[in-house]
Amino acid sequence: MTLNVVRSELVRLRRPRMLVAWFGLMALFAVMINTVMFSTVGNGQALPPGAPGVVFPDAATLSTSHGLVSGLAAASSMFGVVTLSFWAVAAATDYSSGLIRLLVAAHPHRWRLLLGKAIALVIVTAVATFVALVVNVLVAVPAAKQAGISTTAWGTDVLPTLAAAWLNSFAALCVWGFLGLALAVLTRSSAVAISVGVGYVLVVESVIKMAASHSSDWLLGSTLTALANGGNTALTYPAAAALGLAYVVAGLLLATVVFTRRDVTD
Amino acid sequence: MSSISTSGLTRSFGPVLAVDHLSLDFPASGVMGLVGPNGSGKSTLIRLLLGLVRPTEGTATVLGNPISAPAAYADKVGALIESPAFVPGLSAHRNLLSLARLRGLSASRVDEVLTMVGLAGRQTEPVKNFSLGMKQRLGIAAALLSDPQLLILDEPTNGLDPAGIVEIRGLLRSLGQDGRTVVVSSHLLTEIEAACDYIVVIRFGTLLFTGPIGDLVARTRAHIDIRAEHDADTDRLARAIIAAGWDVTNAEGTLRVVAEPTRAAGINRAAAHAGVTLSSLVVVQDSLEDIFLAMTGETDGELAAARSGQGREVA
Numbered sequence: 001m002t003l004n005v006v007r008s009e010l011v012r013l014r015r016p017r018m019l020v021a022w023f024g025l026m027a028l029f030a031v032m033i034n035t036v037m038f039s040t041v042g043n044g045q046a047l048p049p050g051a052p053g054v055v056f057p058d059a060a061t062l063s064t065s066h067g068l069v070s071g072l073a074a075a076s077s078m079f080g081v082v083t084l085s086f087w088a089v090a091a092a093t094d095y096s097s098g099l100i101r102l103l104v105a106a107h108p109h110r111w112r113l114l115l116g117k118a119i120a121l122v123i124v125t126a127v128a129t130f131v132a133l134v135v136n137v138l139v140a141v142p143a144a145k146q147a148g149i150s151t152t153a154w155g156t157d158v159l160p161t162l163a164a165a166w167l168n169s170f171a172a173l174c175v176w177g178f179l180g181l182a183l184a185v186l187t188r189s190s191a192v193a194i195s196v197g198v199g200y201v202l203v204v205e206s207v208i209k210m211a212a213s214h215s216s217d218w219l220l221g222s223t224l225t226a227l228a229n230g231g232n233t234a235l236t237y238p239a240a241a242a243l244g245l246a247y248v249v250a251g252l253l254l255a256t257v258v259f260t261r262r263d264v265t266d
Numbered sequence: 267m268s269s270i271s272t273s274g275l276t277r278s279f280g281p282v283l284a285v286d287h288l289s290l291d292f293p294a295s296g297v298m299g300l301v302g303p304n305g306s307g308k309s310t311l312i313r314l315l316l317g318l319v320r321p322t323e324g325t326a327t328v329l330g331n332p333i334s335a336p337a338a339y340a341d342k343v344g345a346l347i348e349s350p351a352f353v354p355g356l357s358a359h360r361n362l363l364s365l366a367r368l369r370g371l372s373a374s375r376v377d378e379v380l381t382m383v384g385l386a387g388r389q390t391e392p393v394k395n396f397s398l399g400m401k402q403r404l405g406i407a408a409a410l411l412s413d414p415q416l417l418i419l420d421e422p423t424n425g426l427d428p429a430g431i432v433e434i435r436g437l438l439r440s441l442g443q444d445g446r447t448v449v450v451s452s453h454l455l456t457e458i459e460a461a462c463d464y465i466v467v468i469r470f471g472t473l474l475f476t477g478p479i480g481d482l483v484a485r486t487r488a489h490i491d492i493r494a495e496h497d498a499d500t501d502r503l504a505r506a507i508i509a510a511g512w513d514v515t516n517a518e519g520t521l522r523v524v525a526e527p528t529r530a531a532g533i534n535r536a537a538a539h540a541g542v543t544l545s546s547l548v549v550v551q552d553s554l555e556d557i558f559l560a561m562t563g564e565t566d567g568e569l570a571a572a573r574s575g576q577g578r579e580v581a
Contacts, residue, residue, distance in 0.1 A: 263318065
């Protein structure tokens with residue numbers, strides 16, 4: 001039954017404009033972050049301040065095998081915002097179009113509708129992450145050479161490095177996506193959901209971090225930055241993964257309770 | 267067995283009672299009309315039956331299953347609820363394919379229902395390019411996807427041209443003759459009269475009438491309008507008709523006589539006996555719409571005033 005929901009969602013998600021916009025933005029940010037990051041670090045300029053915005057590694061880190069995929073982790077919040085937005089749009093459009101009436105009438109097991117939508121979006125997010133990874137690799141090599149960053153070490157452990165980078169980014173983006181899905185179900189508006197989600201992570205959490213830097217490492221934005229990086233000094237990888245999973249469970253639980261109990265009046 | 271049965275079904279939204287202790291039964295097959303003015307609770311009733319909203323109190327069954335467990339009958343019910351809802355950027359075929367996948371149906375069923383509603387040649391066009399009438403046809407196609415035993419259509423002919431209305435009406439009639447129940451909700455009584463065998467009239471969420479449409483037609487009355495050849499004879503004519511035992515009202519020279527059509531000859535004789543020549547004698551039959559308006563109110567303003575005046579708020 002849930003498989004039917006996933007197949008149904010995938011038909012609706014395969015909208016050319018939506019997918020081109022989603023994958024296009026992921027590719028665009030991959031180009032931007034690699035270009036700016038290698039240029040900035042190569043010129044020895046001051047690095048941007050810490051998370052939850054963009055975090056640049058130093059030249060030494062970029063010269064390691066991990067340098068090939070540093071762009072993905074550095075711009076995890078940017079990729080996250082894109083993912084949150086498209087998950088929110090996909091969910092909220094059901095309400096704004098009135099399609100939710102047909103969906104619930106045809107499939108009254110509402111939690112399965114929500115789960116099926118989430119699974120379908122996870123599948124598309126996996127592809128979007130892959131697109132970002134491919135573009136990142138294509139841009140990183142010439143950008144590093146242009147900036148005078150050594151790429152000698154990039155040839156070692158390429159596949160494990162790429163696989164780990166994809167997995168970490170994908171895991172972080174899924175958490176971003178679930179946040180967007182939960183907010184869209186709660187607010188029934190993509191605009192409000194995106195505003196709240198992005199506003200919290202990029203503004204509210206930044207303010208909290210400035211006020212209490214170390215005690216805020218477990219907050220959503222910081223957690224997802226750590227997860228996308230495969231762990232960092234603030235949070236180990238297992239801790240970031242566990243926290244990310246907790247955020248997903250909490251968001252999905254809240255959305256499920258609201259979705260199953262609320263009347264469909266749209 | 268009734269296709270739909272409600273008992274004391276009630277739903278309030280804040281202080282407003284949308285459906286008020288409604289108890290009714292729809293027969294097991296045929297085309298049924300659900301009629302009421304705007305805001306009478308038709309859409310809320312449909313949403314209750316489909317499990318989209320939950321009742322405040324009361325119970326109901328759809329195809330013998332309680333509405334508290336809509337999954338038990340969802341596969342046997344198709345619905346067009348208010349306006350058709352689709353993803354604008356997707357084609358008609360892909361929109362229906364999405365709904366077919368949700369119900370575990372094959373893609374060939376999509377082609378079948380598109381043909382049934384006359385959209386077979388337009389299936390690859392994005393829905394955003396469709397006219398309201400075409401969207402309406404697509405909405406009906408979506409409702410037909412599961413080959414439902416119960417079809418609930420809210421204003422199905424909305425936006426269709428006259429030829430389209432006749433076509434869809436024929437489709438609904440043929441579906442009703444196949445042993446299914448087709449419930450057509452509308453505020454247009456003429457449409458219901460043309461398509462339905464059975465009718466339910468509600469107002470403010472309460473039941474006003476339920477039964478075969480012929481029973482409602484039988485409630486219609488007639489009167490006879492007469493006019494004297496010379497206006498100066500109007501008062502004399504009125505006195506003569508009243509003296510003969512009929513009630514008369516004067517509407518700018520035309521006398522409206524409350525009488526059965528069979529009394530026309532007697533009225534004519536009474537006029538002749540009073541020495542008045544009639545220039546016209548017309549038997550006027552009330553329409554079903556007149557009955558409907560008499561039951562539900564003439565205007566939206568009247569409805570609103572009646573609603574506030576009847577203490578419809580929940581205490």
